Amino acid sequence: MRFVIIGAGRVGLRTGRVLQEEGHEVTLVERDAALAERARDQGFDVVGGDGSREEVLERAEIDEADALGALTGDLNTNFAACLIGKHHGCRTILRIDEDYRENIYRKYAEAVDEIVYPERLGAIGAKNALLGGDIRAIADIAQNLQVVELTVTEEAPTRGYTISELQLPADATVLAFGKEGEPLDIPDPDESLEEGDRLVVLADFDVLGDVRQILVGDNSRAAAQAGAGGV
Known part of the structure; x- marks a missing residue:
């Protein structure tokens, strides 16, 4: 399977590594030059730029992806990326922090396939959400x-x-x-x-x-x- 992950921070990088070790294709999207370079040094395919912008995700070949994981620490970026991913036919996974109120959760849950709390679930939770299914x-x-x-x-x-x-x-x-x-x-x-x-x-x-x-x-x-x- 092919995945596009927004964010090459701790959560995105670790989730990408797990998927890559399983033989899946992973492209990371990261706007911070230092984080992008670190990910490239670890063998990842990285597209530099803002993951909430469609032209950046198109450079990451979003049309070829099975799922998009928006795993940055910025909820607005994550949500925008998921909307773009959904438009391109991807399964969409949205990261939010645990301290968001229930009404915030409900607002976003209806627009994406799954919401994850990486601080609680870790990379295995994010990976399962991306894979979905049985x-x-x-x-x-x-x-x-x-x-x-x-x-x-x-x-x-x-x-x-x-x-x-x-x-x-x-x-x-x-x-x-x-x-x-x-x-x-x-x-x-x-x-x-x-x-x-x-x-x-x-x-x-x-x-x-x-x-x-x-x-x-x-x-x-x-x-x-x-x-x-x-x-």
Whole structure:
């Protein structure tokens, strides 16, 4: 997948690094010359300029992006960037600070796909918001292991199977299972998988794409190239 991230500060840079390590394409947009240069030194594709201006986002090839993450510390810049991103067909993620009042949240929430509070959620929250969909990173266990939560979709090839009938890769283990709308619990081998059910899986990064294909199916845009990286 391809992402445009507005802001090469701490939040934008860390989120971009996580996505890049997973094999996604990331372009950062930053108007501060020093921050832009620092990001370039770390191997990022950086477009210098104000991310709230359409001509700058066009230079970042916003038309080719799957999602835009407006992750600067400036709410007005973030909101303007999201409006432009939405116009160009992107999924839009807006960063706001936790101290904003509920009415401010409601005002912006209706215009974007998701709002994140990076001070609380960290890069893993921003990354999940950008990806969206039916696979969600929960935690990194080691350099090559991640715990993910997957939601069974209508397109899942194993929908209707029992947990005992699942044939996951050797480097993947089901840790928990929950029917739609119910809490997660220890997996029951005889429980059948239906649309909306959730599984928590421990897997090696290299097999996450295969796990996603088995449990989610092909049509989950969020899980494309689902190999994960450290947060």
